């Protein structure tokens with residue numbers, strides 16, 4: 001596995017302060033707050049209700065009253081697939097969780113969005129430490145060391161493909177390096193992302209493999225072997241009929257029909273296939 005970002009300063013003081021600040025932020029709004037895909041509402045006389053934001057008006061939800069239930073809720077998508085990235089917009093629906101107090105709320109949120117509340121708090125306080133891509137890459141070893149050679153353009157396209165709100169609800173705060181900001185829609189959500197995550201690092205490794213083969217192995221049409229492989233897989237899947245295209249699992253970047261891989265192809269392959277539609281330099 002790639003090296004995961006460092007956990008936020010988990011001192012008891014920061015944990016307690018973030019817990020209280022988060023509960024107060026929820027209490028401030030009588031309609032509740034949305035954090036990621038969770039709608040959090042204050043309960044009377046105490047405690048909080050949590051549910052999927054799309055279930056705000058659904059009456060027959062499965063009820064839980066233990067914050068630890070959030071661990072199971074966060075684990076699988078509605079289709080039963082493992083969720084390697086908890087900030088992906090694929091949280092399952094159909095449940096409601098009641099917690100007793102700010103402590104229970106923070107515990108549940110930490111299962112749903114690990115470290116999200118502490119990061120949210122430190123960001124508001126102006127104390128969240130940001131680690132840019134190059135610094136994170138310098139720490140990688142083994143098969144992930146090669147991401148150190150990913151070009152700036154590769155990092156930019158990988159971030160657009162992997163981190164925008166369509167596939168991750170965190171607000172991307174890190175940059176390529178101190179002098180090279182990410183040029184992308186960083187997202188509108190409440191959960192900050194201070195450092196490339198392990199899913200991103202794994203995706204960056206795949207993009208680096210694409211970069212290397214491009215130089216060596218272009219065919220007469222200018223396509224690389226993996227680009228041809230992805231196009232063939234898409235045609236084959238689409239020709240399968242009305243069942244639609246079944247995408248690969250979220251972090252299976254070696255698969256042609258992975259959503260982030262296809263988003264990357266949209267950025268890098270479509271301009272080759274339709275040069276007349278590409279923005280002029």
Ligand code: SF4
Nearest residue numbers: 163168193196197200
């Ligand atoms: S690095 Fe990208 S994909 Fe990973 S948590 Fe941050 S914004 Fe999301």
